[in-house]
Amino acid sequence: MTSLVEIGRAQGSTHLSDRVRYLRVSRGWSQRELASRANLSASTISRIESGARPITNVSVLTSVFLALDCKQDGLVSTPSALRASRGIDRLTEAIRQAFMATTLTEPPHQRSNSLPYAGHQAALAHQQRKDCDYRAAASMIPDALLSLHAHLHGEERVVAVPLLVRLCFDATVVLNGLGEVATAWTAAHRCRDATALAEGIGLTAVAHLAVAMVALREGADCRVLEITRAAQRRPRLSTAGAAMSLLHLATAEAGARSGLLSAALVEHHLGSASVLAGLAASDADPLGLSAHPRLTAQTRFRIAIHGNKADAAKRMLLECKDHLPSDRLQxxxxxxxxxxxxxxxxxxxxxxxxxxxxxxxxxxxxxxxxxxxxxxxxxxxxxxxxxxxxxxxxxxxxxxxxxxxxxxxxx
Structure with a gap:
């Protein structure tokens, strides 16, 4: 068995002490503030960060871990995990560079592939995203981005625009899933801007959803609510079933988590999501979005467990366990x-x-x-x-x- 305590012993105090110090400083906290949040003494934090006190005590380790609210590269990250993060960073950096090298108003300077080939690349990235093979998708996206941007300025623009919107949405999901939030924001906003070149309410709704997904991941709950209000001011978007259903679910989760929405409004968004998902089920979604009425029950369950409402979560437990979504990420x-x-x-x-x-x-x-x-x-x-x-x-x-x-x- 490899427990957290054994990881600490195996790696020695240096790696974990460096991680504690890095995570504390990156949050702008003093040692005294971290000590207060972890219910430990400032001298204990000082000894941990200096390596003078190896973190082998379960209660101390757990207190520090929870106080820092560690994410994927937190205290439990091992050297190979950190090296992998740097490897994935190279893939996401290539996507970022592709966005930086392109605009919607001017063709890129790089030589582009033919539209059929670029479309094939985008289709592969789309399928890899649906399969949750994010690393493979990330390797396909940069070249396809450059090519599709080039074709925006040619005779094949009408074909290239929806392909670009879908690719930017897929890039948003991939980057969001990998925790690369800054580049995910870039992808989501490029998706939104590209919809201005297209005709189609469905694509506009997808762009709203892309931005909301990144905001939800980062806890920007006010932003999620703003996006939904903006979408609701455009009545025609209500016909974009799958995307709007998922947007309503994100809004319910953000509103409940932050307390910005009353229980009645949270329930209103959940109900809207269920209705729209039912409408979407009868139509094939061109972007492969998965919206099903059962996702409403799943969101209710998530709201209950993160709100520490054990009784409400228990009532929904069987429904969730008996109906696992077909979508791999969900x-x-x-x-x-x-x-x-x-x-x-x-x-x-x-x-x-x-x-x-x-x-x-x-x-x-x-x-x-x-x-x-x-x-x-x-x-x-x-x-x-x-x-x-x-x-x-x-x-x-x-x-x-x-x-x-x-x-x-x-x-």
Missing amino acids: RALLHLDLGIYHLQQGDYREALTDLVGAEKAAAQYVYRSPDATRLLAQLAVVVRSDSLRRTVGDVWRRLEAYNSNAVRKCH
């Missing part, structure tokens, strides 16, 4: 929600089963997910039986193997 998200719920209930075996289920559905998303990282870290601390410890160790080794493979492929 299925992974549901498994993570179930894992958090079972952890809250003290059912560590089920929580670990849920984490493995999320990993099977969308491993690359899970390995970069803050919720999955926290869930794995907390399970590593609390599980006691040998069989569960072995399973935690297995998950950790798979994460390590994936990261090592990512490093080799990104060189």
Whole structure:
């Protein structure tokens, strides 16, 4: 079994002390503020950061971990995980450079591929995004972006525009899933700007959804609500079933999480999402968006567990478990929600089963997910039986193997 404590011993105090110091400084906190948040003394934090006190105490480690609200590159990151992050950074940097090198008003200076070839690249990236193979999708996106921007200024513009909108949306999902928020913002806004060149209410709704997804991931709940209000001021957008359904779900989650919406308004958005999803189910969505009425129940469940409403979550538990989404990302998200719920209930075996289920559905998303990282870290601390410890160790080794493979492929 590879627990957090054993990771600390294996890596020595230097790596973890450096991570604590980096994460504290990146948040603009003093040692005294971190100590206050972790309910520890400032001298303890000072000794941890200097390496004078190895982090091998479970309660101290957990306090520091939760106070820093670590994400995918937090205290539990191992050297190979950090190297993999740098490898993935090279892929996302190529996407960022492609956006920087292109505009919607002037053709790029680089030589472009033919439109059929660029469309093929975009289609591959789209399928890889749906399969949650984010690394493969990220490798396809830059070249396709450059080519499609070039074709915006030629005779094939009418074909290139919707392809570009879809590609920018796919880039947003991929970058958001990898935790590359700054570049995801760029992709989402390029998606929004490109819809101005297109005719189609569905594409406009997708652009609103792209921006809202990034805002939701970063906890910018006010921004999510602003986007939805802007969309609702355009009545024709209500016919864009799948995108608007997902936008209403994001709004309900953001409004409930922040307290900016009353319970009645949260329920209104959930109801709207369910109705629009029912309408979308009868039509094939050109961008491959997955909207189903059952996603409303999944969002209600997420709102309940993150709001610590155990009774409400329990009432929705069976409905969620019995109807797993066909979309791989949505299925992974549901498994993570179930894992958090079972952890809250003290059912560590089920929580670990849920984490493995999320990993099977969308491993690359899970390995970069803050919720999955926290869930794995907390399970590593609390599980006691040998069989569960072995399973935690297995998950950790798979994460390590994936990261090592990512490093080799990104060189």
